[in-house]
Amino acid sequence: MLDVLSERAAAVFSIPAEAAFRTLLSLLVVYLCTSLPVFLWGVKKLLQKVQGSKVSAGTATDSSAAGSECTVPSASDAASLIAARRSIFPKDFTGQKVDRSVVEAMLEAANWAPTHGKTEPWRFVVLGRAAQEELLDLSLKVLERDCTPEEFTKKRAKIEGKRKSAFSKATYMIAICMKRHAIPGKEMPEWEEVCAVACAVQNMWLSMTAHGAAGYWSSWYTEARESLDVKQFLGLDEEDKCMGVFMVGHCADPGCYRSKRQSIADKVTWRV
Numbered sequence: 165m166l167d168v169l170s171e172r173a174a175a176v177f178s179i180p181a182e183a184a185f186r187t188l189l190s191l192l193v194v195y196l197c198t199s200l201p202v203f204l205w206g207v208k209k210l211l212q213k214v215q216g217s218k219v220s221a222g223t224a225t226d227s228s229a230a231g232s233e234c235t236v237p238s239a240s241d242a243a244s245l246i247a248a249r250r251s252i253f254p255k256d257f258t259g260q261k262v263d264r265s266v267v268e269a270m271l272e273a274a275n276w277a278p279t280h281g282k283t284e285p286w287r288f289v290v291l292g293r294a295a296q297e298e299l300l301d302l303s304l305k306v307l308e309r310d311c312t313p314e315e316f317t318k319k320r321a322k323i324e325g326k327r328k329s330a331f332s333k334a335t336y337m338i339a340i341c342m343k344r345h346a347i348p349g350k351e352m353p354e355w356e357e358v359c360a361v362a363c364a365v366q367n368m369w370l371s372m373t374a375h376g377a378a379g380y381w382s383s384w385y386t387e388a389r390e391s392l393d394v395k396q397f398l399g400l401d402e403e404d405k406c407m408g409v410f411m412v413g414h415c416a417d418p419g420c421y422r423s424k425r426q427s428i429a430d431k432v433t434w435r436v
């Protein structure tokens with residue numbers, strides 16, 4: 165085929181057949197070298213699209229793959245989700261169980277939080293009913309040890325009241341933890357690690373809202389949260405932090421919760 169073409173080219177341009185052949189061969193090589201990468205890039209994009217559609221169908225197992233091909237919701241959908249997120253308290257839970265898959269999706273969302281130095285310091289301990297009772301018992305023990313008797317009496321009465329009327333209706337309590345040295349030997353400022361965990365919680369909260377579940381971030385009881393006893397219960401080291409507990413349950417009408425904010429205009433200075 166190249167022979168025939170080079171003969172024609174030689175006749176048209178009045179040049180020796182051998183020169184025409186070499187010129188055509190060079191052009192062919194240049195064409196292949198430039199078009200092959202474009203072709204391979206196209207194949208790669210196609211494969212990523214197929215993988216991306218699997219991710220949005222909820223089959224993602226590899227977090228690193230999910231991020232690159234997620235579709236972005238519209239700005240108004242994102243704004244609605246953010247504004248719809250509410251703290252919904254266990255007293256208003258129905259006691260109906262929240263599916264484990266909802267918590268798994270919440271944790272997956274949490275895992276996409278920003279993190280300086282890629283330390284990913286968020287750790288979560290998902291507590292079912294029995295483990296929740298263990299955490300409550302342990303927290304009471306710590307409070308009894310670390311508070312004055314008067315303080316403890318007051319706190320115990322409150323906790324025991326909530327245990328029956330509210331906490332017992334939570335399907336899950338997710339202990340929110342910060343691993344101080346998530347990557348051994350790598351130390352980022354502590355405030356950045358705390359912020360990264362807070363971002364993870366917000367992601368989790370938004371995901372929960374989108375799934376129609378209910379919950380809120382409880383600071384938990386300070387003495388208990390900061391104690392080595394509770395840290396050990398959660399599998400943490402002394403230098404790590406427990407940053408409270410995220411309660412998850414079912415609420416018949418999460419939309420009935422209202423909240424408001426002061427104007428953003430009062431909190432922003434523009435110097436543009």
Ligand SMILES: Cc1cc2nc3c(=O)[nH]c(=O)nc-3n(C[C@H](O)[C@H](O)[C@H](O)COP(=O)(O)O)c2cc1C
Pocket residue numbers: 249250251252380381382383384408422423
């Ligand atoms: C770090 C953090 C800790 C919180 N701890 C508690 C708490 O211990 N008890 C409580 O009632 N609410 C707690 N909240 C929830 C706030 O009360 C709630 O976000 C606020 O009232 C605004 O309501 P909204 O979440 O529905 O917008 C906490 C929120 C954050 C961010």
